[in-house]
Amino acid sequence: FLDKRRLEVLSWLSPVDFRGKHNEVKRHRYEDTGNWFLKSSEFLDWLGKPAPANLLCKGTPGVGKTFITSKIVDHLESLFPDVHGDVAIAYVYCEFKQRVTQTPELIFASILQQLAYRQPNLDPEIDVLYKDRNSPRPPVEMLISAILSISRNFNAVYIVFDALDECDKNQRKDILTYLQGFLRAPFKILATSRPHPLDITAAFKGAAKVTIRAHDDDIECYVRQRIKQELSTGITIKRELTEIIVRQITSKAEGIFLLAKFHIEYILSKLTARDKRKAAISLTSDLTVVYGAIMATIEENQESRELSLKILKWISAATRPLQFQELQIAISIEDGDAEIDEEGFLDAKTMVDLCGGLIAIEQETGAVRFVHHTVQEYVLS
Known part of the structure; x- marks a missing residue:
């Protein structure tokens, strides 16, 4: 009975499923990439310091910030695997396309929900929120109070925010406050963000x-694994050409994973080894040119x-x-x-x-999105 009620209350608390988003990102992440971040002195200092400890991770569009976030979440969950232990972990994936629904209320409700799942029993303060509910969701001030209260039950609370800059600017102002x-x-x-939003930098002062x-x-590892996948389908790519492709993409990507992704798909789309070689030699470092x-x-x-x-x-x-x-x-x-004709439907591939690979269809959620928010910015411009 208690478990059933607990599930009912926590489901009411937040409809946002960041676990699904996390699994989708993880599914596209290549193993052995991003390990450098987990070994960086900044991350290790943040991990080892007593709370409060805050770390702001900035990167230009396409460098793989969301993949790094998923790596961090997995690392934390491997360090503290006990779901009902004395350490709690919560995370938020902000998305350009979800900005209408990613309000302060829903974001902090999700954080509270994730912390509550880490407890074996329903926290009394959350139970009170549910009993006194007179709106679809508690006001954000009550959510903040409940988060601060429930956090006292843990020795440590880790909260990870991905892409804070992708929140709606007006909503972000309240979130940062x-x-x-x-x-x-x-x-x-x-938290991760693009470098330019000054409000995020100001909020994380200190x-x-x-x-x-x-x-x-990381880029070399990704390109080699992608070529290996292609070879498994029966395509032949000689070692010498493989080395040219790896070298060219690593050089032209200039630290931007998204460029590497488009470059390798462009090269692999060519039918002959000669055309693949020409494509590799002609690569650009400008994402807008791509x-x-x-x-x-x-x-x-x-x-x-x-x-198309x-x-x-x-x-x-x-809008969603x-x-x-x-x-x-x-x-x-x-x-x-006059009616829907299924014979006119396109398959996903x-x-x-x-x-041209500008869109992706999420396996976990079935959502169709641009592969990166910079694609939408380019299309709209």
């Missing part, structure tokens, strides 16, 4: 800082151009991530249709291919 109170509380807080940049070893080249290829394909642009427009115009089935229906509708 409340978060500043946390920075002085007995918590260990780590916190330790570290720059995130994809190391050459986006421009992909869009130019889409525009040039007269047969699929209209459909239709997909991109639907994704960019949506569209589900794959929703997008299937939306792009299948033609003038004069075709949809991704039509957009």
